[in-house]
Amino acid sequence: MRLQDYRALSFDVYGTLIDWEAGIGAVLTPWAAEVGLELDEETLLRDYARHEADVEREHPQSLYPEVLAQAFTRTGQALGAEVDETWAARLGASVPDWPAFEDSRESLAALAEHFQLIILSNVHREGFEASNRRLATTPAAVVTAEDVGAYKPAEPHFAALDSTLRELGIAREEHLHVAQSLFHDHVPAARHGVDSVWINRRHARPGWGATPEPEGRWTYLAEYPSMEAFARAVREDEHI
Structure with a gap:
């Protein structure tokens, strides 16, 4: 055709x-620096990706800000670093800034x-x-x-x-x-x-x-x- x-x-x-990668990276990168993780943005995005997909599959009724916050929390757990409520909420609220x-x-x-x-x-x-x-x-x-x-x-x-x-x-x-x-x-x-x-x-x-x-x-x-x-x-x- x-x-x-x-x-x-x-x-x-x-x-x-x-x-969305620029938007998500704008939160993940300063968080990683604050908690002492020496990871570049590409690595952080790669580690984050599977957690967002998992949360979306497991909680299909959740609104996207909740998905973002929970996926960020899981990413931190997998990397051995805490994502506190302030950081999780920051990513959850970030869509309008992307x-x-x-x-x-x-x-x-x-x-x-x-x-x-x-x-x-x-x-x-x-x-x-x-x-x-x-x-x-x-x-x-x-x-x-x-x-x-x-x-x-x-x-x-x-x-x-x-x-x-x-x-x-x-x-x-x-x-x-x-x-x-x-x-x-x-x-x-x-x-x-x-x-x-x-x-x-x-x-x-x-x-x-x-x-x-x-x-x-x-x-x-x-x-x-x-x-x-x-x-x-x-x-x-x-x-x-």
Whole structure:
């Protein structure tokens, strides 16, 4: 298909549009320095990643600030250093401070000229609303972890996406999912037969960062290093 043959795009937000690694690292790094851990940000993010995924799986009804705080506490325990309530609460409340990638806002505005935009995010409603002040987009629909009572890569987000597409009058083959995380997005998208493209924000860095290594099969139709590159491909109406 040509990219402009699609009618709707759904987006993961954190990692794709919002730089969640910068946001999380801005709390983990000074905490590590305070407790005497000589670990760089990449190492801290890698150690944190599996704990967040575990908390999300074990406590799917928890709001994202609670997930962040508990995952941080578990990370400290695994590293042999205490995360006190002040530090845990600081990470839990940090989502509004997380920066958008420099190309996100302009790219979303350009894409909105061609597509209906749908948010499909592992966050709570209040968190997305805060982040959207940086993105300045008006999505046709917003599906959060708070709405479905679960966190990707669990099934409920994609079940809700099917319902959303029906409500918008968009066929599945007219929809494309846009995401950075293979673990959270492309693996479940493959299970559901959802077309997707990979925004590989970490293309210049080794490892998985704040995202666990993917488990299971994943597919994607095309890979782009940034939202700017994806929006340019849409403008040029590339085939994928």
